[in-house]
Amino acid sequence: MRPCPCRTKRRPGWPWAPASSAARSVSATLSLSPQRLAPPDPAWRRRINACVVFLVLLWPMLVFSEFKPWILFDSQSLAASGRFLAGFLHPVLGREFLGIVLVNTWQTVAIASAGLALAMLGAIPATLIVTERLSISRLGRGRMRPAAALVRHSVRSLLVLLRSVPELVWALLFVRVIGLGPTAGVLAIALTYSGMLGKVYAEILESSSAHGTDTLLANGSGRIAAFLFGALPESASELVSYTVYRWECAIRGSAVMGFVGAGGLGQRMDEATRNMAGGEVATILIVFVLLVALADLVSKLLRRRLG
């Protein structure tokens, strides 16, 4: 270590007095801003503007959404909520009702599982088509044939369309065509989730390392073989993990679809709420929360085992 440059100027004993003059000269050379006053705060103006923008946007939002919290506390509303909530204290636990609820719970799970299975049937070919990883025309030239690019692009747009329409809207449409019942729910889940699964599967495949697949394709293997031996082993656990997570989401989604007549717990809850039967609603809610907790548990287990 270099000896201190100010040592020769220092007098023995108290070190600070001579060091301070050295420090000031060093500080003057090092400090890049010799000004005496602090510069103004650059963020202050931005913060004021952001505040003003927020307040200007907040007012119309409150108006459009009819935000009137005081109506929750007027006598009519309080009476209605009070009666409804009082029903919560006595959940209906009769054998017959519980039986209906359990059958509907199974129906909800079945709609979700069947819908997801169909969605995978649709998503897997779509993924294989869409992923650029498996493009043979891309090798060596960096860009794929226009025909291949067109096919990939159109399938990708189809997936986006399937995904953008909310599943409840699909369910509403299918109920009109096919009639009430679980078929509408299964189809709605199948369509929406095939869009979601297709997109995310492609993203997962694309984010993993391309080296294995590229080498297999370069050595002349077919696309499916390159997929099975190159891309799939690396991404398998993430793909499985995401599918199981979507199964859990599908259970919640299919419960909700009952509200438009697609069967399951949602339909029972819709009826119970219309009849203001607080006790029945309470039972269904409890069963629903338990179902979601169970699905969450199974999902964690599966993800740990298969991932």
Added chain:
Amino acid sequence: MTPRLPAPPPRAWSTWLLLAALIALVAASFATLPLQFGELFTAEAWSTTREFLGGFAPPETATPFLTKTGYAALETLSMSALGTLLAVIAGLALAVPAAGRFGAAPRALVRGLLNVLRAVPELVWASLMLVAAGLGPFGGTLALAFHTSGVLGRLFGDALENAEPLPQQTLITNGAAPLPAFFYATLQQTLPQMLSYTLYRWENNIRAAAVLGVVGAGGLGQMLKYHLSLFQMQDAASVIIAMLALVALVDAISFVLRRSLTR
């Protein structure tokens, strides 16, 4: 002596069992549901579907109808934005005990509450809120707020738990009170992540808000149900297009905000 081929490692039988159980689940689902797929593929079904789909085009573009759709879209947008905003406040308040700042028992309690809040879907919350708030978007806002505060509370709580403890500890060591130290150190660290989660949830909430109207919470969903029930397909088509446009708009705004605020 010739070396023997090493035996292949045994595969875990429990994983096979799990896979078999999954296949059984899917098979049982298809078997027990009263599905009418057969009916989908009859000639009659095809013509009904073709007629049905044909009824959608061209979508209704008369000005008074478009104005109504515009108002409904603004109603839906406000519902989603306000609901998310309320959820951020509630979520932040619940995240602090959920991160264990007040001890292990409050943490378990609050996490249980957050799980219940987010287990109940937005539509179910909406049908419950309508009892107290009546028809209209206010019930929808409350429903979104309740559900999203469960989601955000849990995400914020996890972010707070995973934050680097040194800055806050040092401030407290040097004599600061715990609350200002929390604001200056821990919250400052987790703010970008929390903002990111909030904007993602807003993207989700605009989709949810669009359909909440189906149970009567106003906005585009209520319009859609109304027109579909009267078989006014062209009006329904316009509403669906408006929904798609609104969702795309919010996705774009959220992307831009996320990029500029969390750089």
Added chain:
Amino acid sequence: MAVPTYRLEQLTVRHPGAAAGAAPALDAIDLVVAQGEQLAVIGPSGAGKTSLLATLSCTRAPDMGRLQVFGADPWTLGETARHQLRARQCLAPQTPPLPPRQRVVTAVLAARLPQWSVWQALVSLVKPSDPQAAFEALQRFGLGDKLYARVDRLSGGERQRCGLARLLLSDAEVFLVDEPLSALDPTLSQLTIASLQQEAAARNATLVCSLHQVEVARASFSRIVGLRAGRIVFDLPREQVTDTMIAALYQNEAFDAPLPVPHETPARLAVGACF
């Protein structure tokens, strides 16, 4: 006689969570530090320098022996009184405790938090309440132009000096500084030590500084304390510290690296592992 800032008698402190028979972090330390003194603590890695500073800042309770801070035993006081003692000291840890995305002005002004109410603290988050003072403190470490920069855009050395600028803004009577020069070159080291000592002398504050750079310690501080394996090896004015003593303090610096664990093949394969 004035009350000494610190009086340690046969102080023993264990590592947090250590087993009963393990070696303590500090072993029977005797130390008296008067108000206004400036001393450097030197020693090899693991000697207990950080533990000593943690004990002095009243964040680690001693297991045996007596500790007196400003004449009182902090661990017999109530929580509020102990926290008030903490406000009279300012600890600057080795890793700068600055949140990455915070601006330097806010990070440095956080030194004033013990004196502010919650409302003042929140207001200063949005609009810094005394940027001029922060600016002057930063200038003394050569960082005036970084006033509104973000902490994670600074270099390691600049971040370290920001952490030290906090000391200047606090109104503590004791500066406890843990290895302030680890990321600084020799010229900056001189500047930094000089600024610290200048401020401490101006307030008649006690300065306890742990250092790895022995030459800087001998050049700048009038009292040197040598620590090794939790014990004080020497506590002398700098003139009496010889090169032999320094060499003895730092001998056998290399530590035993842990043996690498051989790679284990799993006994069973999950389905997704291979086809």
